Amino acid sequence: MSDTVNRVVLAYSGGLDTSVILKWLQQTYNCEVVTFTADLGQGEELEPARRKAEMAGVRPEHIFIDDLKEEFVRDYVFPMMRANALYEGLYLLGTSIARPLIAKRQIEIAQMVGADAVSHGATGKGNDQVRFELGYYALNPDIKVIAPWREWDLTSRTRLIEFAEAHQIPVSKDKRGEAPFSTDANLLHTSSEGKVLEDPWEEVPEYVFSRTVSPEEAPDTPEIITIDFERGDAVAVNGQGLSPASLLAKLNDYGHRHGIGRLDLVENRFVGMKSRGMYETPGGTILHLAHRAIEQLTLDRGAAHLKDELAPRYAELVYNGFWFSPEREMLQAAIDHSQAKVSGTVRLKLYKGSPHVIGRRSPNSLYSEKVVTFEDDQGAYDQRDAAGFIKLNALRLRLLGRRDR
CATH class of the missing domain: 3.40.50.620 (HUPs)
Structure with missing residues (x-):
């Protein structure tokens, strides 16, 4: 050479x-x-x-x-996970990360x-x-x-x-x-591609799955778990404090048992072609949903909606290999700043291939039952204020309507 x-x-x-x-x-x-x-x-x-x-x-x-x-x-x-990153709205980026x-x-x-x-x-x-x-x-x-x-x-x-x-x-x-298919695995996920998976019309054979039982074969009784968060990171499962890797492994066990985290995806590769892959992300799927749930209580609407705008860009950077780029680091700084008050507990029901949020609580909650109640709020919210709010937001629509009538 x-x-x-x-x-x-x-x-x-x-x-x-x-x-x-x-x-x-x-x-x-x-x-x-x-x-x-x-x-x-x-x-x-x-x-x-x-x-x-x-x-x-x-x-x-x-x-x-x-x-x-x-x-x-x-x-x-x-x-x-703090970024709620999903590539093309579905993929939890297990290989990419x-x-x-x-x-x-x-x-x-x-x-x-x-x-x-x-x-x-x-x-x-x-x-x-x-x-x-x-x-x-x-x-x-x-x-x-x-x-x-x-x-x-x-x-x-x-x-x-x-x-x-x-x-x-x-x-x-x-x-x-x-080989019937190729695989890549780590603590977050297992991916399978090629051969028996190359025809996107054909269902993924059951023998391809290695991290999860079939949802049809999962227990007939739901299982309830809790996940505790501090500043956007999961720190405990069912009240037991765990290291990051141990916590993800614990959630993987729950996901495996209940058939959670299977994804059949045709994605757009960075190099230009489409590919069909099967991903299993049992613990990550549970964690992603739980993190969104605790943010629902603790993030202001403006911050939450801005995060939702940033997440696809963040996911694309990770997918394309730009982890060490200044733009990913800039996004990370903004995301991490948003997580300062994202602490609390989420309760989930795991059943037949899906995790379901059934409760959440936080010492930093922005949710006010007194304000939102349909019962007497004892003056916490003056409903007459909505009239001016609506008229101001309707002003441009009314002007357009008068012009175009």
Whole structure:
């Protein structure tokens, strides 16, 4: 290669793709490879990745397996939840929000070990290549990025397996042939795409779902839970204080049991194409609804409506990979300011695939039963004031009506 690379940090899962990439980097760039595996709560045993990296010749001190679950939820998921961010009105951004943290840690490791390049296994068709690389360049503008899927000629799974077998790379038996679908998982969600999911008319087969029981098979009895919030962040479930990652894991358990959080979505990728994916976000779906419920009590109408205008823009920035951009940070500052009084408790009923808010209370509530009551409000609100309010708002409509009559 024309560009000299001495050492590269690879985002490494130990699966077929990144195992092939590891060997390909060693051969193509004649460089030392440092592997980084992030534990984001994907629920998989990660030690096999260490053993595979050692078998590929990676030095033990250059194999990083980092538990990032608490940082992931505290510094990425929770700030996004404060924003009520939904991409295209539906997607809770489970894959998108993990990428900036992985990129950040890769750049930190590159600095620690003196690497001059980083690498990832994202394909040239997807969003993740953009998310990873925007993160890399924001944190180290001079880093070299190697994206094998945009360089090599291994254009099919069959070619990957042939390369692996030729280089004595272990290939799991279930990876032989065409996989039925591809998945990505972390503590917030699991996403599935490709193969059996590519026809948007066909229903998602039940075997694709891994994080939730079928709503039809969920318990016939509803379950009631409470979530406590402080300054916009969930801090307790059923009165039990929990760390961010433990709290999300607890809500995941409830969501799994009641079949909550399934989403069949055809979305617009940043690179221009539409794709069909199946997302499972059990705890995140419950948390999103609960956060909206506590804001209903504690946010002023103007602040609440402005947040609703900002949320789609925030979601688009996260989806497109601009977590480290100044505009996302500006939006975050405004959103976090709005959360100063967003504290209290939400009660939810979980039943057959859906969470339902059935109660909310807050010491900072703006709700006044005395003002809103249909009974005698004892002078808390003078209904005669509404006449002038209506006439002022009707003035332009009356002028238009007189003109156009």
